[in-house]
Amino acid sequence: MKKGDIIICAVVFAVALILAVVFFFAKPEGKTLLVKADNKVIYEYPLDVDREITLEHNTAVIKDGSVFMLSADCKNQICVKSGEISKRGECIVCLPNRVILEIR
Amino acid sequence: MSAEQGNSRNKIKRLCIYALLTAVCLIIGYIESLVNFGFIAPGIKIGLANSVACLLIFSRDIKGALLVNIARILLSALLFGSPLSLVFALSGGIISLAAMIILSKCRQFSVIGVSAFGGVLHNMAQCVVGACVIGVGIFYYLPVLMISGVLSGALVGVLSGLILNRMKSENNVQ
Numbered sequence: 196m197k198k199g200d201i202i203i204c205a206v207v208f209a210v211a212l213i214l215a216v217v218f219f220f221a222k223p224e225g226k227t228l229l230v231k232a233d234n235k236v237i238y239e240y241p242l243d244v245d246r247e248i249t250l251e252h253n254t255a256v257i258k259d260g261s262v263f264m265l266s267a268d269c270k271n272q273i274c275v276k277s278g279e280i281s282k283r284g285e286c287i288v289c290l291p292n293r294v295i296l297e298i299r
Numbered sequence: 300m301s302a303e304q305g306n307s308r309n310k311i312k313r314l315c316i317y318a319l320l321t322a323v324c325l326i327i328g329y330i331e332s333l334v335n336f337g338f339i340a341p342g343i344k345i346g347l348a349n350s351v352a353c354l355l356i357f358s359r360d361i362k363g364a365l366l367v368n369i370a371r372i373l374l375s376a377l378l379f380g381s382p383l384s385l386v387f388a389l390s391g392g393i394i395s396l397a398a399m400i401i402l403s404k405c406r407q408f409s410v411i412g413v414s415a416f417g418g419v420l421h422n423m424a425q426c427v428v429g430a431c432v433i434g435v436g437i438f439y440y441l442p443v444l445m446i447s448g449v450l451s452g453a454l455v456g457v458l459s460g461l462i463l464n465r466m467k468s469e470n471n472v473q
């Protein structure tokens with residue numbers, strides 16, 4: 196282990212931490228949910244109305260201003276495990292189905 | 300044995316070593332794909348196969364590192380992946396390898412720092428590709444991907460350092 200190694204690790208940690216703080220605090224609560232497929236917006240819903248959104252391969256839920264992926268037929272289930280999102284710019288990605296839920 | 304014969308024998312030996320290392324990479328990659336860290340953020344892996352690239356770079360075999368890494372990426376995409384995963388793996392693999400080769404030329408860094416930097420750039424490159432494929436929202440994962448990249452890269456670097464030490468002492472015995 197040399198001095199340079201420690202510098203690399205420290206710089207990366209610092210940059211990541213700053214990015215995380217900026218991403219987290221700079222974002223106000225969102226107002227709408229954009230549902231995108233293949234990078235095109237296919238639906239738009241206001242966050243203040245609770246509903247369930249059924250897509251071809253995924254089911255998303257809007258509840259109390261937050262959005263989460265209820266179920267998906269993808270193999271990795273990353274989207275389902277991603278949890279809730281509510282802040283502007285946050286998103287849940289289902290890479291296998293090319294679906295993205297984004298808050299605006 | 301003539302010098303020419305010895306030379307071609309050496310070439311064959313090298314080729315066999317590259318083939319062997321590629322096979323080792325594929326097996327490590329496959330075993331790793333069975334363990335899923337995807338619940339943290341999409342695409343998180345330890346990248347143990349990258350230790351082979353570290354070993355080759357630090358044995359001053361840059362050509363070998365390039366050959367084995369590209370063969371590994373193409374073959375694992377053919378065997379286990381899809382065209383999309385190939386684009387992800389190639390972007391991450393080539394950028395991180397290039398960065399590691401450049402950084403290994405500097406004396407200030409050991410294999411640990413080189414590997415950690417490679418890991419970070421690998422994840423950042425994949426993040427950029429992800430943004431092109433599914434949208435800029437994926438940059439939300441960048442901090443997590445950077446930290447996981449530096450940690451897993453450093454881990455791979457520590458492992459590679461142990462193997463390199465072993466290789467050096469073996470060579471001294473011979």
Ligand SMILES: [Zn+2]
Nearest residue numbers: 267269274289
């Ligand atoms: Zn999914």
